Amino acid sequence: xxxxxxxxxxxxxxxxxxxxxxxxxxxxxxxxxxxxxxxxxxxxxxxxxxxxxxxxxxxxxxxxxxxxxxxxxxxxxxxxxxxxxxxxxxxxxxxxxxxxxxxxxxxxxxxxxxxxxxxxxxxxxxxxxxxxxxxxxxxxxxxxxxxxxxxxxxxxxxxxxxxxxxxxxxxxxxxxxxxxxxxxxxxxxxxxxxxxxxxxxxxxxxxxxxxxxxxxxxxxxxxxxxxxxxxxxxxxxxxxxxxxxxxxxxxxxxxxxxxxxxxxxxxxxxxxxxxxxxxxxxxxxxxxxxxxxxxxxxxxxxxxxxxxxxxxxxxxxxxxxxxxxxxxx
Amino acid sequence: xxxxxxxxxxxxxxxxxxxxxxxxxxxxxxxxxxxxxxxxxxxxxxxxxxxxxxxxxxxxxxxxxxxxxxxxxxxxxxxxxxxxxxxxxxxxxxxxxxxxxxxxxxxxxxxxxxxxxxxxxxxxxxxxxxxxxxxxxxxxxxxxxxxxxxxxxxxxxxxxxxxxxxxxxxxxxxxxxxxxxxxxxxxxxxxxxxxxxxxxxxxxxxxxxxxxxxxxxxxxxxxxxxxxxxxxxxxxxxxxxxxxxxxxxxxxxxxxxxxxxxxxxxxxxxxxxxxxxxxxxxxxxxxxxxxxxxxxxxxxxxxxxxxxxxxxxxxxxxxxxxxxxxxxxxxxxxxxxx
Numbered sequence: 001x002x003x004x005x006x007x008x009x010x011x012x013x014x015x016x017x018x019x020x021x022x023x024x025x026x027x028x029x030x031x032x033x034x035x036x037x038x039x040x041x042x043x044x045x046x047x048x049x050x051x052x053x054x055x056x057x058x059x060x061x062x063x064x065x066x067x068x069x070x071x072x073x074x075x076x077x078x079x080x081x082x083x084x085x086x087x088x089x090x091x092x093x094x095x096x097x098x099x100x101x102x103x104x105x106x107x108x109x110x111x112x113x114x115x116x117x118x119x120x121x122x123x124x125x126x127x128x129x130x131x132x133x134x135x136x137x138x139x140x141x142x143x144x145x146x147x148x149x150x151x152x153x154x155x156x157x158x159x160x161x162x163x164x165x166x167x168x169x170x171x172x173x174x175x176x177x178x179x180x181x182x183x184x185x186x187x188x189x190x191x192x193x194x195x196x197x198x199x200x201x202x203x204x205x206x207x208x209x210x211x212x213x214x215x216x217x218x219x220x221x222x223x224x225x226x227x228x229x230x231x232x233x234x235x236x237x238x239x240x241x242x243x244x245x246x247x248x249x250x251x252x253x254x255x256x257x258x259x260x261x262x263x264x265x266x267x268x269x270x271x272x273x274x275x276x277x278x279x280x281x282x283x284x285x286x287x288x289x290x291x292x293x294x295x296x297x298x299x300x301x302x303x304x305x306x307x308x309x310x311x312x313x314x315x316x317x318x319x320x321x322x323x324x325x326x327x328x329x
Numbered sequence: 330x331x332x333x334x335x336x337x338x339x340x341x342x343x344x345x346x347x348x349x350x351x352x353x354x355x356x357x358x359x360x361x362x363x364x365x366x367x368x369x370x371x372x373x374x375x376x377x378x379x380x381x382x383x384x385x386x387x388x389x390x391x392x393x394x395x396x397x398x399x400x401x402x403x404x405x406x407x408x409x410x411x412x413x414x415x416x417x418x419x420x421x422x423x424x425x426x427x428x429x430x431x432x433x434x435x436x437x438x439x440x441x442x443x444x445x446x447x448x449x450x451x452x453x454x455x456x457x458x459x460x461x462x463x464x465x466x467x468x469x470x471x472x473x474x475x476x477x478x479x480x481x482x483x484x485x486x487x488x489x490x491x492x493x494x495x496x497x498x499x500x501x502x503x504x505x506x507x508x509x510x511x512x513x514x515x516x517x518x519x520x521x522x523x524x525x526x527x528x529x530x531x532x533x534x535x536x537x538x539x540x541x542x543x544x545x546x547x548x549x550x551x552x553x554x555x556x557x558x559x560x561x562x563x564x565x566x567x568x569x570x571x572x573x574x575x576x577x578x579x580x581x582x583x584x585x586x587x588x589x590x591x592x593x594x595x596x597x598x599x600x601x602x603x604x605x606x607x608x609x610x611x612x613x614x615x616x617x618x619x620x621x622x623x624x625x626x627x628x629x630x631x632x633x634x635x636x637x638x639x640x641x642x643x644x645x646x647x648x649x650x651x652x653x654x655x656x657x658x659x660x661x662x663x664x665x666x667x
């Protein structure tokens with residue numbers, strides 16, 4: 001929907017890893033050697049099941065976690081250099097986050113004005129009080145709330161309205177990049193569409209770039225230009241959203257897509273479904289070789305031994321799978 | 330048609346809260362046949378779980394009242410059953426699978442103890458036989474190595490496995506009716522697919538009637554033969570699945586169907602959300618509860634509750650647009666088709 005080609009790369013992630021040390025001999029490799037880039041003005045969807053590391057990717061990008069390895073470049077500049085030279089603030093004014101749970105991500109003891117203006121006070125301390133108030137009112141109107149609600153507390157709002165407050169807070173410092181971590185998962189169906197439409201409108205108005213993290217694949221397809229699929233800490237496939245849905249290459253993506261129930265009884269009851277056996281293996285002790293081989297219906301002998309490379313198999317369509325290992329065809 | 334095994338007729342449920350009476354369920358009626366799956370869909374607060382709990386008589390006595398309505402199971406009035414008979418109904422005849430597999434099992438008891446407790450309560454089996462039955466149930470729901478896993482505690486299991494245990498417990502006494510309250514909402518899609526397959530295959534084997542409570546229309550399309558759409562404590566539309574999905578008559582049902590993105594649709598047309606939020610059930614309602622959010626609202630909607638209109642066999646909806654006097658009807662027929 002956005003013309004993102006011929007455009008510049010806003011965010012580049014090279015071989016990013018984030019490991020958590022859980023004990024002397026236990027390392028959780030939540031994110032392991034992940035590389036991708038996001039074009040300016042684009043929405044990149046990041047999907048995968050719980051525990052696959054998608055939220056950790058989002059949080060590491062925002063420097064909420066310090067990466068264990070790899071580098072992140074924002075607008076061409078290494079983030080670690082940027083934060084060293086100009087401090088953390090230079091970066092956080094460019095990047096903001098919208099959280100999943102609109103109930104726990106707003107401080108219950110702060111009014112809406114206080115919540116939204118907190119970022120302004122940090123990043124634009126010279127702003128007069130009156131101007132700040134005006135900004136807050138403008139932001140509230142922008143996200144579809146009324147400025148009369150500015151002095152209320154979060155508990156006075158419904159889930160959808162709270163998510164709007166969270167969006168206003170993220171927009172307050174005028175970022176160019178937003179990580180939306182399951183922003184609609186906690187909302188009712190009829191409200192989800194409201195929030196998704198709002199996010200898409202704001203993107204158009206303010207030329208925002210999104211990383212949209214979710215497990216609801218139909219909504220991700222709707223909002224994203226490209227989609228990355230994650231499994232056990234690694235990217236397994238990355239392609240334009242229509243391409244990914246029309247031609248999934250990785251067996252995990254295929255299974256994931258076929259597992260989504262379609263709201264159409266005739267189609268739904270007649271379709272062939274790939275039901276994966278078992279569940280996600282323990283990430284503390286991931287399988288050897290391709291991490292998906294223990295559940296893969298198409299696995300063959302090499303899969304348990306060698307790690308497949310993340311290769312561009314079709315133009316702009318990357319996949320990490322031995323099925324597409326022979327490049328020459 | 331055969332005799333339904335479970336009938337709910339004009340059920341009302343009210344909660345006594347500090348803010349006064351919250352009228353959570355307002356005249357809900359439906360019936361369930363043998364081997365049939367009835368899906369109840371609606372948003373949070375629409376009264377779907379409260380209806381389910383009323384059938385199981387699980388609502389707290391002090392704070393709730395059921396001012397009107399009847400629940401009939403196999404000719405018995407469930408609401409009037411004395412405690413002892415209720416005990417033999419619950420779990421044995423009607424059982425329930427809960428939404429959250431993390432909290433619905435007792436963390437201090439092994440899986441086996443919990444299963445055997447239910448089985449030996451309802452069936453005249455000695456300890457060894459009950460234990461054997463428990464192992465069989467775990468195998469049936471696809472838990473590998475059931476002989477050993479039966480001695481494990483709930484925290485040893487993953488979410489999907491716990492939900493399998495929950496289903497095993499619910500089905501252990503061969504109930505005639507299974508109420509599944511958002512059984513897969515807490516699970517990942519690939520695990521959800523496994524659990525739905527499991528429920529369907531078990532239903533085919535045992536002929537259990539299932540009441541499936543969900544907000545996911547995809548899950549409904551997969552599982553159900555009949556759908557009841559709930560809004561603000563009322564069933565606003567009910568009918569066979571094809572009628573609800575392809576010929577919906579209530580504006581709320583249209584809204585639900587249109588606000589979901591379609592996986593198979595190309596391009597990114599904007600979604601059509603339902604504006605506003607559901608009404609506060611602590612307030613007195615006048616007219617149709619959906620009127621403030623309805624794009625097709627008429628004067629009459631705000632003052633008078635719409636009557637139940639039968640559109641076709643088994644398909645009913647509560648909407649003034651279906652009244653013969655509603656002149657907009659023809660224009661709207663086009664909207665519904667799209």
